[in-house]
Amino acid sequence: MAQAEFDSQAFRQALGSFTTGVTIITATAPDGTPVGLTANSFNSVSLDPPMVLWSLAKTSLSVAAFSEAEHWNVHVLSQHQQELSNKFAAKGEDKFNDTNLEAGISSAPLIADCSARFQCRNMVTHDGGDHLIFIGEVLGFDHQALPPLVFQQGQYAMTARKPWAAVNLSSEPTAPQCSYNEDLLGYLLGRSHFQMLYRMRKVLDEQALEDSHFFALSVLNIQQNLSLEQLNTHLDYTGHSVNLEDMAFLEKQDLICQKSEDNYQLTTAGRETSLHHIAQAKVIEEELITELGAGDVMALKLLLKRLIHQTDPGLPDLWSTEDKSA
Amino acid sequence: MAQAEFDSQAFRQALGSFTTGVTIITATAPDGTPVGLTANSFNSVSLDPPMVLWSLAKTSLSVAAFSEAEHWNVHVLSQHQQELSNKFAAKGEDKFNDTNLEAGISSAPLIADCSARFQCRNMVTHDGGDHLIFIGEVLGFDHQALPPLVFQQGQYAMTARKPWAAVNLSSEPTAPQCSYNEDLLGYLLGRSHFQMLYRMRKVLDEQALEDSHFFALSVLNIQQNLSLEQLNTHLDYTGHSVNLEDMAFLEKQDLICQKSEDNYQLTTAGRETSLHHIAQAKVIEEELITELGAGDVMALKLLLKRLIHQTDPGLPDLWSTEDKSA
Incomplete structure (x- = not known):
């Protein structure tokens, strides 16, 4: 670890x-103009009396407004407010257009739907050198169970929380290095997939549907009028296939x-069945959101999408409207 | 959003x-005693001159030492330093025992293997009310590409980074609500699993091994001497099975x-084959670490383990040494 220049x-x-x-920090200038900017220099200072702080560049156009303001509000942004963060990070005078505001203790603008707010x-x-450090007494605050937006190494991020209890799948100490063990990503993905599918299986068993049937119905739910070959093109990467x-x-x-020979589509009952499968998959997902937390499930989906992007062997786009009936 | 009391x-x-x-913040008291504590009240203040700040409770036993110190060091902890964080968050006099220290600019203790350090x-x-706000001029700093430890809502966390480019799997706008779409967790898990397995398939194809064979060899790699029924007990949740x-x-x-009738184990060649599979799975994982980032893959594995915990239908512990030859 050499010391950097x-x-x-x-x-x-x-x-x-x-x-x-x-965070977005807001105030009202003496002339009544609302000002606001995105900052990540916020932190807590004191519990009693309740105090927080943040820093503002002395070159900021809003320095005078914030310095003269009697009040300012701090908004800890949620994951859903990334666009708002970008908006208030940019220069511009219409920042408060289309921003959902609420009445607060002071005249400082109070933005709705945040993870937490401190008035x-x-x-x-x-x-503070090229910055001014603002210290405020907290007159009021509130917070909601919305997954907070996170910033790290110059980009937005989400959090995956680490519960206090360690997560060990096996009752045994870590298996030897050279063997399959519970820390292997491929194993974890496989087991996750199969356990999720296992929760689906009761529904599938009611109609004696095998995994390959379930996958085939799912594809036909998205794209109608496929030949057997086209259907199997979409199934290929799963290692599953359907035959005559x-x-x-x-x-x-x-x-x-069959709409015509070798041109398959769902019947009304087939569509209902497939929609029932989706509903069941959504119930399972809702259960997991309750169990793991909404933010954690969001983070998991983000990471899976990034993994899918990276490992995509060039799969045909299932949702593409092109070549549907080629 | 009612205002909290x-x-x-x-x-x-x-x-x-x-x-x-x-962070862990360290100094040396005038009498030469090293002091250190865990704090998350750190933040940047100024770029030119370089300045940072943090807050310390006035009731802290270390207030005098830090107030009188000419220097202090801030250590931004990595994911690997969670235990160190706990150690420095607790009271105790042996905090620096077994802590890997390096020589720094001042006499303040400089801890090794952090994500970043500011001397x-x-x-x-x-x-600052019940706290003192410490402002320091940064004399030296360094950082390493180690995933940082994160704290949110009173617990440790990891980050899943959101690259600037949006992650959309389909070239089409979002599919209709009622249909399978690329945001369904079950779909994302299945596709992730199958795409990872797809990267394995070339290796499997060389020996004409099907998925069920691969899974069976993997189980026998961990547990030798299984009957066909025992083997299938472990495979059951995957929907795969092996027959005679x-x-x-x-x-x-x-x-x-067969060691005896209906008692299967790997041959030397079988073990070599299975180890080859593991090596290949690890190569794929290493590629992903390069592509997605080490911290993101760690976060993904954490979330998958939590999901597996929650969705476990009561699977037999594959790594258990009990009942191995029952």
């Missing part, structure tokens, strides 16, 4: 290792029909 | 919505043998 960019980068939330009295400012026997079974169950 | 616990909870990194001159302190025909195929390939 003391240049401003390297310093910023090192500071970026310290993860922060993202403050502007107590004192201290010199499977299709005959699904036809006999009145779940699919 | 102004009690200290609710205030703490609201503050917890603001995500932070975790500071103690410039000025300001009153499969076992005969694997025996013919010299990958498994």
Whole structure:
């Protein structure tokens, strides 16, 4: 770990290792103009009396407004407010257009739908080099169970919380290095997938549907009028496939029909069945959101999408409207 | 969003919505005693001159030492330093025992293996209610590409970074609500699993191994001497199973043998094959770490383990040494 040269960019980068939330801080200038900006320099100071602080660049156009303001509000942004964060990070005068505001203690604008809000009295400012440090007394606050927006190394992030109890799948100490063990990503993905599918299986078993049938119905739910070959093109990467026997079974169950020879689509009953499957998958997902937390499930989905992007072997786009009936 | 009553616990909870990194701050007392504590009240102040700040409770035993110190160091902790964070958050005099220290600019202890470090001159302190605000000039800093430890709502967390480019799997706008769409967790898990397995398939194809064979060999790699029924007990949740025909195929390939009737184990070649599979799975994982980032893959594994915990239908512990040859 060699010491970096003391240049401003390297310093910023090192500071970026310290993860922060993202806040918007607002006030009303003496002339009545609302001002607001995105800041991640916020932090708590004191519990009793309740005090918080944040820093503002002395070159900021809003320095005068904030310095003269009697009050300012801190909004800890939720994951849903990333666009708002970008809006208030940019220069512009229409920041408060289309921003949902509520009545607060002071005249400082109070933005709705945040993870937390602190309505403050502007107590004192201290010199902080090229910044001014604002310290405020918290007059009022509230918070909601909305996953907070996070900033790290110059980009937005989400959090995956680590519960206090360690997560060990096996009752045994870690298996030897050279063997399959519970820390192998491929194993974790497989087990997660199969356990989720296991929760679906009761529903599938009611209609004696195998995994390959379930996958085939799902594809036909999104794209109608596929040949057997086209259908299997979409299934190929799963290692599953359907053959004429499977299709005959699904036809006999009145779940699919042929519009013309080798051109399959869902029947009304088949569509209802597939929608029932989706509803069940959504129930399972809702259960998990309750169990793991909404923010954690959001983070998991984000990471899976990034993994899918990286490992995509060039799959045909299932949702593409092109070549549907090619 | 009703305004919370102004009690200290609710205030703490609201503050917890603001995500932070975790730091350890160290100094040497005038009598030469090293002091150190865990703090998340750190933040940047100024780029030029480089300045940072943090707050310390006036009731802290270390107030005198830090107030009188000419220097202090801020260590932004990595994910690997959670225990160190706990150690420095507790009271105790042996905090620096077994802590890996390095030589720094000042006499303040400099801890090794952090995400970032800031060696500071103690410039000025300001009153902050029940805390003192310490402002320091940064004399030196360094940082490493180690995933930082994160704190949110009173617990440790990891981050899943959101790259600037939006992650959309389909080239089409979001599919209709009632249909399968790319945001369904079950779909994302299945596709992730299958795409990871797809990267394995070339290796499996070389030996004409099907998924069920691969899974069976993996189980026998961890637990030897299983009957066909025991083997299938472990495979059951995957929807895959092996039959006598499969076992005969694997025996013919010299990958498994029977120690006695209906008691299967890997042959030397079978073990080598399975180890080759693991090596390949690890190569795929290493590629992903490069592509997605080490911290993001750690966060993904954490979330998958939590999901597996929650959705476990009561699977037999594959790594248990009990009942191995029952």
